[in-house]
Amino acid sequence: MLLTKNLITIDGPSGSGKGTITLMVAEKLGWHILDSGALYRVLGIAAQRHGIPLDQQEQITQLARNMDIQFVLNEKSGEIEPVFEGENVGLDIRTDEAGQAASQVAIIPSVRDALLARQRDFYREPGLVADGRDMGTIVFPEAPAKIFLTASAECRAERRYNQLKSKGVSANMRALLDSIKARDERDRTRSVAPLVPAEGAFVVDSSNLTIDQVMAQVIDFVVEKLPQLR
Numbered sequence: 001m002l003l004t005k006n007l008i009t010i011d012g013p014s015g016s017g018k019g020t021i022t023l024m025v026a027e028k029l030g031w032h033i034l035d036s037g038a039l040y041r042v043l044g045i046a047a048q049r050h051g052i053p054l055d056q057q058e059q060i061t062q063l064a065r066n067m068d069i070q071f072v073l074n075e076k077s078g079e080i081e082p083v084f085e086g087e088n089v090g091l092d093i094r095t096d097e098a099g100q101a102a103s104q105v106a107i108i109p110s111v112r113d114a115l116l117a118r119q120r121d122f123y124r125e126p127g128l129v130a131d132g133r134d135m136g137t138i139v140f141p142e143a144p145a146k147i148f149l150t151a152s153a154e155c156r157a158e159r160r161y162n163q164l165k166s167k168g169v170s171a172n173m174r175a176l177l178d179s180i181k182a183r184d185e186r187d188r189t190r191s192v193a194p195l196v197p198a199e200g201a202f203v204v205d206s207s208n209l210t211i212d213q214v215m216a217q218v219i220d221f222v223v224e225k226l227p228q229l230r
């Protein structure tokens with residue numbers, strides 16, 4: 001008998017609300033989370049810390065294969081934070097520069113290969129919600145429920161601006177918009193695992209939707225696709 005795994009994939013561009021919705025869905029179902037972007041972000045800053053230029057494909061692939069990274073639960077915030085070579089890099093990976101570095105190392109096909117098994121290993125009972133760019137297309141093509149979140153670039157830049165401000169990080173709206181557009185372009189046009197909705201994905205444009213409205217639509221879709229949750 002073919003067993004359908006309890007797997008939900010949530011893909012989309014930067015600022016589309018993937019992280020937020022992933023967390024809400026996982027909390028509601030009591031499932032685990034894969035924040036695949038965090039892996040690429042840690043790799044980006046790891047390369048910089050080891051002095052490896054971001055276009056050095058072979059050295060970066062080596063680093064991706066051997067990278068010492070763990071994800072630990074911060075009991076206080078309830079967030080899962082990456083620990084790289086023993087150091088908590090939860091804050092360092094959230095900067096705009098780290099996002100750009102992640103997007104640059106992510107275009108290297110052998111890097112994506114090296115991270116594939118690590119990402120698949122995140123699957124744990126009772127289930128997994130996987131957040132990224134290629135969760136539904138490449139990493140978990142067998143997932144029964146695939147979601148693709150999107151929103152206009154302006155909307156996403158404004159969200160990122162407010163998010164950074166609320167954390168006390170200074171930000172420039174124009175620079176953030178340019179950065180989001182550059183990352184969109186790189187993520188969508190790369191030769192391997194480009195950012196596209198998976199076949200059969202439920203596409204939600206959240207430009208004019210609140211987080212709760214998006215969540216309601218996503219849960220309706222998930223319950224339709226995973227009848228065992230009814």
Ligand SMILES: Nc1ncnc2c1ncn2[C@@H]1O[C@H](COP(=O)(O)OP(=O)(O)O)[C@@H](O)[C@H]1O
Nearest residue numbers: 014015016017018019020159163206209210211
């Ligand atoms: N539908 C929405 N309306 C308004 N703000 C949103 C919406 N979805 C997400 N946000 C906010 O936008 C910011 C970026 O969301 P996040 O989930 O981190 O996006 P992503 O993981 O896709 O980059 C967060 O501050 C989040 O609270």
Ligand SMILES: Nc1ccn([C@H]2C[C@H](O)[C@@H](COP(=O)(O)OP(=O)(O)O)O2)c(=O)n1
Nearest residue numbers: 013014015036037040102103106132133134
């Ligand atoms: N599954 C993934 C996840 C992220 N990436 C790359 C491309 C993205 O621009 C960067 C950062 O991803 P991340 O999801 O952390 O970024 P956002 O929170 O959406 O801004 O990593 C990827 O190529 N594949």
